[in-house]
Amino acid sequence: MNRPAPDLLKPRKTPQQARSAVTIEAIHVATIQVLLADGVGRLTTTRVAERAGVSVGTMYQYYPHKQALLFALVERQFAMIESAMRDAAERLAGSDLETIANGLAIAWLDAKMADRVASRAIYGIAAEFDMSQHMKRAATCMTGMIEDLLAAAPGAKFADPASAAFMLAALLGGSVRVVMEAEGSEEAFACLRRELPRACHAYLIAAGAGVADIMDQAVGG
């Protein structure tokens, strides 16, 4: 979808006093609250300001327009998750497929669930304007990281490492997203945490393991 170009989406000015920092934070949490309470269609500058306990003009001192505010929220979330996954990848480098699969699944779940309220809200705005640039960059980054992990895994013989990495990224991102967007219950998340590592592990084994690994798995399990 062709949404407004990501031009001039940067914040207008950076806070220099303490009170402005708390104001910006209040605006951020208010945005997420309004988003979850009223939906994207009713996400209004006035409503956000009212919820944050500030005036409308205050927001326009830090963001040139509404989209810049939303853009900032999305970017912050992206950076947080990318950082978490990068840490996980560094920690998992050289591990076997099972450790990699479990580690990636748990890291992804933890990153998304750390602030599940914000995550759920941000899913809604990511589709509002043209995030294809960011989405594709993030997807490429994730796929690349996974591909490197798979290449360095001992005993793995992937016919097509790129496809396996792509698929694993889609499985991770997609399954967690649909459960969160469906306002998943506590049991749903518990099930996800239990089954997602198993699913990732099973897929990686199927896609890139030799016969020996499968039999090891069967005997060892």
Next chain:
Amino acid sequence: MNRPAPDLLKPRKTPQQARSAVTIEAIHVATIQVLLADGVGRLTTTRVAERAGVSVGTMYQYYPHKQALLFALVERQFAMIESAMRDAAERLAGSDLETIANGLAIAWLDAKMADRVASRAIYGIAAEFDMSQHMKRAATCMTGMIEDLLAAAPGAKFADPASAAFMLAALLGGSVRVVMEAEGSEEAFACLRRELPRACHAYLIAAGAGVADIMDQAVGG
């Protein structure tokens, strides 16, 4: 998110002449075109009418308000996919886990890709108003269908069939959704079609098969 209640979302009147049927169809495709071209935020009654080559008032003869139009599109898509999956389930009843996994994955992909343009567009509006009722009903329906299939599969010993069915539904729905929303390339879809059945199969084997099945799989593959 609390969006407008699904009250009075039904169409206003049903077409009785031939021209009105083509008008409604034109409005539908125009809605999807505008949705893909301009995004949800710019989906306007005027824009849709203009694109469809009709007047704004015409739409209001068949739908009491804009949301009813969007609701109709979402419902039609839901019904189409539910029907396709129900057919697949009927066809797959009693099959082994591999046949079930492959059959479900391919059926889901085919249903979503049959009108991928509409699918992609509808992902955008489903979040706009309160579809939690429909989403949960659809999810429950899908999970139930899968659970029945798993229960009837020969040689399957699931410790927790409900969890396996839930997870498989999340994997199917999520992975296809993220790829479609990312404006996936032709290669991405090809990869999905190649890897998704494999992933589903691997997960089902891991979640519900005995050791013998895994060794069979290793030797046979």
Next chain:
DNA sequence: TCCGAAACTGAAGGATCGTTCATATCTTGG
């Protein structure tokens, strides 16, 4: 051919929303 019903038109009303800016208040270095 003719008439009632169905379908279509599009300007106008009413409401909401994003953004601006002149003004007021607060903070802090000197």
Next chain:
DNA sequence: CCAAGATATGAACGATCCTTCAGTTTCGGA
């Protein structure tokens, strides 16, 4: 304590947008 910059205010403006409805055009049976 005092400017001067930083921060906050909120009424008002212009731009859309959804929805209505009185009037016009088209269709189909008699």
